[in-house]
Every structure is written in C-alpha cells, then in structure tokens.
Amino acid sequence: MRHGPAVRRRKLGEELRSLRHTTGLTSREAARLLGWHQSKVSRIETGASGVTPRDVTRLLDAYDVDDVHLRSLLEALAGSAGGGGTGWWHAYRGLIPPQYRDFISLESQAGAARTLETSVVPGLLQTAGYARAVTRSSLDGLPPGQLDSLVEVRLARQGVLYAPSPLQLSVVLDEAVLRREVGGPEVMREQLDHLAHAAQLPHVHMQLLPFEAGSYIGLTGPFVIFSFPNISDLDVVVLDHLTSSLYLERREDLEAYSSAFRTMQAHALSPERSLDLIAAVSRGD
CATH class of the missing domain: 1.10.260.40 (lambda repressor-like DNA-binding domains)
Incomplete structure (x- = not known):
C-alpha cells in the first residue's frame, strides 16, 4: 500500500x-x-x-x-510530500488523521478530479447540514466541538471549486445517493438543490447512474482519480476504506479506473437528464 x-x-x-x-x-x-x-x-x-x-x-x-x-x-x-510545507488543513492536524490530510493536499493541488460515489454526496458538493449528518453518523459519539471542526474542514475543502483556476470536477453518482435520506427531509431538500446548482458550474460535469442501468463496473465501491497539470505521470487513484486510504499509481491501475469511469459515463444519464432526475427526486417522484 x-x-x-x-x-x-x-x-x-x-x-x-x-x-x-x-x-x-x-x-x-x-x-x-x-x-x-x-x-x-x-x-x-x-x-x-x-x-x-x-x-x-x-x-x-x-x-x-x-x-x-x-x-x-x-x-x-x-x-x-513531507518536505516541511503547510496548507490550511495543517491547522487541523490534531483533529484529522494523516490519511485525510494527505487526501486534502492531493485535492488542493490537482487540476482535475473524476469521482464515482455510490452511497453519499461527494464531500466537495455537500451542504453544511448534510456534512454534519454524515460526519455524526460515521463517527458516533463525537463531541460537538470536534463535529463542528470536521464540518468546517469539509466546507473549507470546497474552496478548490471557487478558486481562480478551479478544480475541473467530473462526477458520476448512483441514484441511491439522491434517494438515501441523510439528516432528514429538510437537509436532503437543501442538498438536492445545492447539487442542482453545482451541476451548472462550468467546471463541474455531473451525471447520474439511474437504477434502471442495472449493475455496473463501479458498483463495488467509490473512487477518485486525481490528475495534475504540467507534471508527467502524476495521476493517482484513491480508494477510501474505513480506517485508511489506498493510493494506486501504476499505469495499469490508472488505465483500468479511467476506463471504468468512461464506461460509467457512457451508461449514465446526460448532464441535462441528470438535472431532471435530481429535480424529480426533490419533488418526491
């Protein structure tokens, strides 16, 4: 690893x-x-x-x-990379584990990211209420102060989407992400509205994989592929597990995950029809 x-x-x-x-x-x-x-x-x-x-x-x-x-x-x-530099996330180093800091630093430097999510809204697209509900449920018994700080970190990460040269984000979401109620009806309505807004940003490309697509190659779990400008062969795939993250950098791994992502995009709804599905779920259809 x-x-x-x-x-x-x-x-x-x-x-x-x-x-x-x-x-x-x-x-x-x-x-x-x-x-x-x-x-x-x-x-x-x-x-x-x-x-x-x-x-x-x-x-x-x-x-x-x-x-x-x-x-x-x-x-x-x-x-x-362990050379003594700092990023905004270092202020939270006593709170967030090293693997999370590693992930944030990759995210902050990447020029583009491709992500598949099968269970929850990606962190870069979460509202504060949704982020709070997800964090509370995944880290049961967390003191309120630490919960607030972790939500703060999640929201601070989203700065990469609003920077002068924003992260180019391509997202494929399973329909289950929209229909799984997290935090209650009001939190979900706000989250779905936020997703619809984010999907219309020029540097965000969002597609939904509807239930009718059946089983697909990424069904076994989410992943993120980070790509970096002006550096040869720096792309990396990140697989998140409960207690750690796995970084894949071999060319064959990158090609396999890139191919899988393209396949899922081909089977997913278009960005326009994806917006229609978000609206339908928000209405309760």
Whole structure:
C-alpha cells in the first residue's frame, strides 16, 4: 500500500530527475552546483527522503526552469510530500488523521478530479447540514466541538471549486445517493438543490447512474482519480476504506479506473437528464 506523501515524494523525484536530464547535468554536477553531496540529490530523485520547497526552488533555479506554474506546483508538491510545507488543513492536524490530510493536499493541488460515489454526496458538493449528518453518523459519539471542526474542514475543502483556476470536477453518482435520506427531509431538500446548482458550474460535469442501468463496473465501491497539470505521470487513484486510504499509481491501475469511469459515463444519464432526475427526486417522484 502506498500512502499520499510517499507517492508524491517519488513522483516529485521523478519530475526533478527529468528536469535535470533536460539540462544535461549529472547528479554529481547538480550537487556540486548547490554545494550538496551527490547522495542528497539521489535520495530526492528516488523519493527516499523529503525535500523542502526551498530546496526545490534551488534545484529549479539550477535547471533554468522558468515556467511559473510548474515551479509553483512543484514547490507546493514538496510541501505536501513531507518536505516541511503547510496548507490550511495543517491547522487541523490534531483533529484529522494523516490519511485525510494527505487526501486534502492531493485535492488542493490537482487540476482535475473524476469521482464515482455510490452511497453519499461527494464531500466537495455537500451542504453544511448534510456534512454534519454524515460526519455524526460515521463517527458516533463525537463531541460537538470536534463535529463542528470536521464540518468546517469539509466546507473549507470546497474552496478548490471557487478558486481562480478551479478544480475541473467530473462526477458520476448512483441514484441511491439522491434517494438515501441523510439528516432528514429538510437537509436532503437543501442538498438536492445545492447539487442542482453545482451541476451548472462550468467546471463541474455531473451525471447520474439511474437504477434502471442495472449493475455496473463501479458498483463495488467509490473512487477518485486525481490528475495534475504540467507534471508527467502524476495521476493517482484513491480508494477510501474505513480506517485508511489506498493510493494506486501504476499505469495499469490508472488505465483500468479511467476506463471504468468512461464506461460509467457512457451508461449514465446526460448532464441535462441528470438535472431532471435530481429535480424529480426533490419533488418526491
């Protein structure tokens, strides 16, 4: 099992090695330029150790990388891969487990996400009332203060949909997500209205898999595929379990899940008909 920081350390190392090769430098020459031991460059490139955003900046300077967006992304990647950086979620590190922080950091850096949900509304599309009901039921006995903070985290994550360069989100939802009453009728009405609104955002592509579609390839469980701009081979599939998350990065895994997602999109309702279904469920049809 690979965890988020380990995946990102290795991917970051691969990208830095590729940039070094482009300059024609050997690892020994790069280390000499920076006043480092060659072993430090090697550990960074193999993902054996973390690297600080400051050291990534120095490497990019040495490799004459002037792409501002690429530099920003690699520096942020270093921070979330165990290199000493911080994100807004670190303020909650005493409350949320490491695997959840890993997931949020991936989500915050991704350019696009494809997600299948079979049971609940995805976190990025939940209302406060729905998020509270889901969190309360999944973490029974949680003190009110902690519950409030976890809902706060869930809502803060949604900032990626309203950023200047928002996350491109493609969602396939099982019809059961709409019909499973979470938090009571009023909470569900508000949630369905919110889904209908979110589905009309230009960077959100939402499709519903109706019951009449029968069994389908993703029925066994939800997943998320994160894609990242300007970095080769960084896409990752995340499978959530009760106590941990599994990160899949092998090319064959990515191809299999990407193919499965395309198949489900082909069998799902169009975005327009999906909006009709949301409206029908909201009316009680």
